[in-house]
Amino acid sequence: MVGQGVLHEALADPGVEAVLTLGRSATGIANPKLREIVRADLFDLEPIAAQLAGYDACFFCLGVSSVGVKEDDYRRLTHDLTLSVARTLLRLNPAMTFCFVSGEGTDAAGQSTWARVKGQTENELMALGFKGAYMFRPGFIRPMKGVRSRTRLYHLFYVTLGWTFPILKALAPNFVTTSQIVGQAMLRVSREGYAQPILATRDINAVGAGTSG
Secondary structure (H helix, E strand, O other): OHHHHHHHHHHHOOOOOOEEEEEOOOOOOOOOOEEEEEOOOOOOOHHHHHHHOOOOEEEEOOOOOOOOOOHHHHHHHHHHHHHHHHHHHHHHOOOOEEEEEOOOOOOOOOOOHHHHHHHHHHHHHHOOOOOEEEEEEOOEEEOOOOOOOOOHHHHHHHHHHHHHHHHHHHHOOOOEEEHHHHHHHHHHHHHHOOOOOEEEHHHHHHHHOOOOO
């Protein structure tokens, strides 16, 4: 869902020259700025390495729900895959900025599988040596511009409880954001950097609205 939001904002941004998506399925979007690579095995990028060079930023939004998934499997898809892709991109693009989407509550020492694995992933990404490595930890995200979650449980949640967004925003403004704001924030951070490597929802909202320092 976040990936769709970022893609929409990047394609609409006149300052973005070209966008390359890499995933296991096509986006279904036609745009002259967009080029897509559909690849079943994202762990092995060497056959397409030449096509991944020359980019300024990576917005890594791939994710999987931890619900009903064994920790080893979740770690492989969340930690191992992310670091594998990141190392390849860093080798090909030494001046790249890497933006990783984790989530509110991420903690390398946390008790829950997803919080612990994502926290460890964040720490290792920040130590790789990118020009900039920023960890985005959004809380509740309201889908905008036709964006929808591909995870059935999440999609059902947003469809049935989306009407509560104004209430949540009023009661907990530092916990809620939108897919559009997250996309704008990632684009701005990739261009201008940020004072700290981890952005909570409060930071994402400020940067996305252009009100941060």
